Amino acid sequence: MKHTPPLIAPSLLAADFGRLNDEIMMVNRSEADSFHVDVMDGSFVPNFSIGTPIIQAIKKQALKPLDIHLMILDPERYIDHFVQIGADWLTVHIEATVDLHKTVTHIKNLGVKAGVSLNPETPETRLTEILPEADVILVMSVHPGFGAQSFIPETFEKIRTLNRIRQARNLDFLIEVDGGVNLQNARALVDAGADVLVAGNTIFSSPDPEETIHLLKSGH
Ligand code: DX5
Numbered sequence: 001m002k003h004t005p006p007l008i009a010p011s012l013l014a015a016d017f018g019r020l021n022d023e024i025m026m027v028n029r030s031e032a033d034s035f036h037v038d039v040m041d042g043s044f045v046p047n048f049s050i051g052t053p054i055i056q057a058i059k060k061q062a063l064k065p066l067d068i069h070l071m072i073l074d075p076e077r078y079i080d081h082f083v084q085i086g087a088d089w090l091t092v093h094i095e096a097t098v099d100l101h102k103t104v105t106h107i108k109n110l111g112v113k114a115g116v117s118l119n120p121e122t123p124e125t126r127l128t129e130i131l132p133e134a135d136v137i138l139v140m141s142v143h144p145g146f147g148a149q150s151f152i153p154e155t156f157e158k159i160r161t162l163n164r165i166r167q168a169r170n171l172d173f174l175i176e177v178d179g180g181v182n183l184q185n186a187r188a189l190v191d192a193g194a195d196v197l198v199a200g201n202t203i204f205s206s207p208d209p210e211e212t213i214h215l216l217k218s219g220h
Pocket residue numbers: 011013014036038069142143144145146147148149178179180181198199200201202
């Protein structure tokens with residue numbers, strides 16, 4: 001069982017956009033490791049979220065890397081764009097791109113960490129070929145599109161399986177979990193093999209977001 005602290009990626013989808021600057025400053029001050037930015041196209045998922053002008057505004061103030069999660073169809077069309085506006089990590093969905101290998105290679109060639117995400121109903125066996133290429137595997141623990149949903153418990157088994165495969169094949173991708181992460185399940189997720197915890201509502205709806213980040217980080 002691992003006991004290294006996880007990386008914490010607050011999901012700005014749950015931030016108060018009326019006081020976005022304060023929210024960014026809070027993350028900058030906190031023990032968080034990055035900013036998780038959800039991009040939705042209304043097609044791959046039934047919602048819209050954060051787009052170019054907001055990402056540019058975030059990038060100006062952020063003192064930590066931007067972890068951009070593309071929930072869009074044919075993401076290969078926009079890889080250069082998101083790198084240009086400040087992605088440090090860029091994640092695409094395996095269900096949304098035709099040539100995953102080409103897309104991942106393109107992201108890496110631009111000097112950015114390449115992530116591959118899979119929806120709750122997508123089996124991890126679909127990742128077999130891409131695991132050696134990917135820097136990050138983002139495991140969705142809710143159906144993508146909305147914040148504040150309940151964690152899907154089957155995600156634990158998926159994370160454990162990916163962790164086992166990682167050890168057996170001697171690979172070094174990070175396992176990131178996104179959706180419904182809270183103070184009750186964080187520790188168990190890290191024990192199962194998760195390296196990066198994305199959390200939206202748990203952080204931004206809490207009375208003391210900075211302290212909540214600390215608690216997620218320290219495994220309380
Ligand atoms: C959902 C997004 C998540 C979301 C997580 O489609 O990918 O990043 O913001 O929100 P919480 O932590 O509130 O479930």
